[in-house]
Amino acid sequence: MVPDRHKVLIANRGEIAMRVMRACRELDLDFVAVCTEADRESGHIRLARELAGDGAVYRIVSYLDANELFAVADAAGATAVHPGYGFFAEDFRFARRVVRRDRPMEFIGPSWWVIRDLGDKINTKRIARSLGVPTVPGSDRPVYSELEAEEIAANLFDFQAAQGIVDGVVMVKASAGGGGMGIEEVGSFEAFRSVFRRIRNYAKRNFGDEGVLIEQRIFDFNHLEVQVVAERGGKAQVHFGTRNCSIQSTGKQKRLEVAPGFAPDVIPYTFDASGVLDAITRHSLAMAKEAGYDNVGTWEWIVTPRGEPFLMEVNTRIQVENGVSAVISRVHDRPVDIVSEQIRLALGGRLGYSQDDIRFEGVGIEYRIVAENTDNRFTPCTGTITRFAWRPHDWLTVHTQVPQDRAYEIPMEYDPNLALALVWGRDLAEVRERGLRFLDELVLEGESGGRSEAFYSNVKYLRDQTGGILEF
Amino acid sequence: MLNIKELLDEVKASPYREIVVAAPHTGVVEFAGLKPGDQVHGRRGEFKEKPGTLLAHLTRERNRKPITAPEKGEVESVRTELEGQFVEAGEPLATIRHFLTRKEVIERILQEALFLFRAPERAKYYFVPEVDQKLKVSGKRSVKVSEGMELMIVSRMKRETPLAYSGPEGIIHSVYFGRGDNVDEGAPLIGVCPEDQLTVIQDVVARIQSEWEEA
Numbered sequence: 001m002v003p004d005r006h007k008v009l010i011a012n013r014g015e016i017a018m019r020v021m022r023a024c025r026e027l028d029l030d031f032v033a034v035c036t037e038a039d040r041e042s043g044h045i046r047l048a049r050e051l052a053g054d055g056a057v058y059r060i061v062s063y064l065d066a067n068e069l070f071a072v073a074d075a076a077g078a079t080a081v082h083p084g085y086g087f088f089a090e091d092f093r094f095a096r097r098v099v100r101r102d103r104p105m106e107f108i109g110p111s112w113w114v115i116r117d118l119g120d121k122i123n124t125k126r127i128a129r130s131l132g133v134p135t136v137p138g139s140d141r142p143v144y145s146e147l148e149a150e151e152i153a154a155n156l157f158d159f160q161a162a163q164g165i166v167d168g169v170v171m172v173k174a175s176a177g178g179g180g181m182g183i184e185e186v187g188s189f190e191a192f193r194s195v196f197r198r199i200r201n202y203a204k205r206n207f208g209d210e211g212v213l214i215e216q217r218i219f220d221f222n223h224l225e226v227q228v229v230a231e232r233g234g235k236a237q238v239h240f241g242t243r244n245c246s247i248q249s250t251g252k253q254k255r256l257e258v259a260p261g262f263a264p265d266v267i268p269y270t271f272d273a274s275g276v277l278d279a280i281t282r283h284s285l286a287m288a289k290e291a292g293y294d295n296v297g298t299w300e301w302i303v304t305p306r307g308e309p310f311l312m313e314v315n316t317r318i319q320v321e322n323g324v325s326a327v328i329s330r331v332h333d334r335p336v337d338i339v340s341e342q343i344r345l346a347l348g349g350r351l352g353y354s355q356d357d358i359r360f361e362g363v364g365i366e367y368r369i370v371a372e373n374t375d376n377r378f379t380p381c382t383g384t385i386t387r388f389a390w391r392p393h394d395w396l397t398v399h400t401q402v403p404q405d406r407a408y409e410i411p412m413e414y415d416p417n418l419a420l421a422l423v424w425g426r427d428l429a430e431v432r433e434r435g436l437r438f439l440d441e442l443v444l445e446g447e448s449g450g451r452s453e454a455f456y457s458n459v460k461y462l463r464d465q466t467g468g469i470l471e472f
Numbered sequence: 473m474l475n476i477k478e479l480l481d482e483v484k485a486s487p488y489r490e491i492v493v494a495a496p497h498t499g500v501v502e503f504a505g506l507k508p509g510d511q512v513h514g515r516r517g518e519f520k521e522k523p524g525t526l527l528a529h530l531t532r533e534r535n536r537k538p539i540t541a542p543e544k545g546e547v548e549s550v551r552t553e554l555e556g557q558f559v560e561a562g563e564p565l566a567t568i569r570h571f572l573t574r575k576e577v578i579e580r581i582l583q584e585a586l587f588l589f590r591a592p593e594r595a596k597y598y599f600v601p602e603v604d605q606k607l608k609v610s611g612k613r614s615v616k617v618s619e620g621m622e623l624m625i626v627s628r629m630k631r632e633t634p635l636a637y638s639g640p641e642g643i644i645h646s647v648y649f650g651r652g653d654n655v656d657e658g659a660p661l662i663g664v665c666p667e668d669q670l671t672v673i674q675d676v677v678a679r680i681q682s683e684w685e686e687a
Binding site: 036037058059060061065067068070071072074075197201202380382412413414415416 | 496497498499533558593594601629632
């Protein structure tokens with residue numbers, strides 16, 4: 001039975017929860033939010049109460065306990081579940097349970113079988129290879145056995161040595177992982193075994209599957225993404241352009257994203273950058289069509305200094321950086337919000353436009369403002385934010401769960417992400433200038449262990465990186 | 473030198489611990505009919521296989537989960553006004569007054585004699601797989617630690633880093649954290665018994681065994 005009016009359970013926290021709440025309001029949908037003890041001061045709780053009243057917030061033990069979420073959904077009468085960016089967003093078992101339980105609900109994301117088929121990096125590789133889409137050299141199925149893993153690693157080190165790469169490196173990844181989690185690099189065969197064991201244990205603990213993927217590490221690459229949006233049933237797919245996510249922390253966490261992925265009109269690349277952008281969007285849409293992709297998702301690509309693109313993986317969920325694609329996109333000359341599109345399409349809405357109706361305008365930057373020590377391997381910083389403010393501009397949007405009118409303790413249970421800032425400019429020069437202006441005007445103060453000098457953020461790092469964006 | 477008598481007197485002055493039994497997760501609560509003053513017991517048996525006194529049931533997703541008394545004691549209060557209602561995680565359901573056992577007193581006093589390896593930062597801690605397995609199979613006192621040994625994994629904000637042991641060589645006598653617990657900076661993780669402290673520790677155990685009477 002289709003309900004007259006949907007009520008969305010927002011099964012996540014922080015700024016994505018707030019964006020989903022606002023999108024629900026825009027789409028005239030009811031919602032209910034959840035929070036853990038550690039998040040009681042988070043802005044997403046305050047916003048939920050403001051928009052939907054005290055009864056719209058339920059205290060749960062963990063965002064990763066599916067039974068908790070279903071119990072709240074039933075108690076609140078929710079008819080749809082938005083998993084945010086979290087683990088459940090890419091867990092096909094969770095998505096399947098949402099739609100198959102006694103009181104089924106809508107899952108706001110791709111259908112469970114699409115998540116299953118594309119969520120596994122190895123299966124994705126197989127689909128890609130069947131369509132002639134280039135992928136990174138390495139294993140094409142999950143490796144569980146240590147002996148087999150060592151054989152693959154030895155072959156990859158030999159292969160790199162034969163190519164003249166003296167210090168070859170191999171990547172060890174949790175097959176079911178994502179978001180930069182469960183990935184380590186190994187620089188020698190001797191160190192491989194302990195890293196393999198560590199990733200296997202990590203994968204088992206966090207994803208319930210100890211399958212590991214072993215790939216060649218490609219150096220000096222750019223990390224590009226294609227934002228795909230598709231209608232339920234896999235009938236129509238469009239893309240919202242490319243973005244460049246090459247600026248990452250040592251832990252492979254993205255810190256600054258730019259859309260579009262290259263600027264061939266301004267920056268002289270040593271390869272045909274326009275051709276690369278065309279190729280990756282074409283390949284991504286072909287794969288989306290082949291897999292029957294039916295919601296929002298991201299195709300992640302590695303582009304080598306010689307301009308060779310390799311498909312890395314598909315993220316079958318909304319990503320943190322969706323906003324930077326939205327900020328340069330217009331549909332029928334109107335701004336677009338990819339979170340709203342995701343919800344609308346998941347609840348059965350028609351796409352209502354084609355690729356020809358989407359226009360790209362200007363350049364966007366997304367800054368992830370994080371409490372971390374960038375000089376010490378991006379070590380997360382716990383502590384209290386005492387001042388957080390910025391000057392408003394019509395080219396700036398800031399999403400944050402950090403309250404601006406009182407102190408906020410960063411919960412150590414989660415990422416120390418404080419805010420996402422989206423900056424738009426007519427061209428690369430203007431967006432750089434505006435980005436630097438925003439960072440200069442930003443006031444961010446805090447203390448850790450009672451000392452302000454022990455509090456760190458990545459604002460200076462972001463400033464340093466802004467000058468070189470989109471340069472290879 | 474450890475003043476066992478003084479420490480024992482301190483414990484004797486306040487031999488109780490109040491235990492708040494909270495809903496471990498969301499669900500609909502049904503109480504088992506206990507009232508203030510009733511005696512309850514915790515898990516018993518050689519392998520702790522016998523559950524404690526039933527306090528309530530919590531039903532979530534058609535799973536009826538019994539909530540039992542974690543320790544022996546006396547019921548101080550029960551929130552009967554919540555009967556039949558949906559409760560959120562962490563909602564207090566009952567309070568138990570627990571009289572300290574010999575073992576607990578020994579653990580408390582031994583913290584003064586053992587070398588305490590403390591948490592360098594607030595985080596979740598796990599033993600490395602080899603140590604974890606040994607602890608599960610052979611028990612706490614089967615693991616010998618020495619300076620520089622990779623002992624734990626520190627899990628904090630999506631990152632996991634190895635932690636090496638630093639301190640005198642000895643065997644792990646006590647573990648002060650549970651799986652998934654957030655351990656505060658400076659809180660003890662394990663108590664290590666160096667060989668030269670063995671006689672002191674045996675003395676503590678013997679004294680408490682003879683002097684502490686359990687309720």
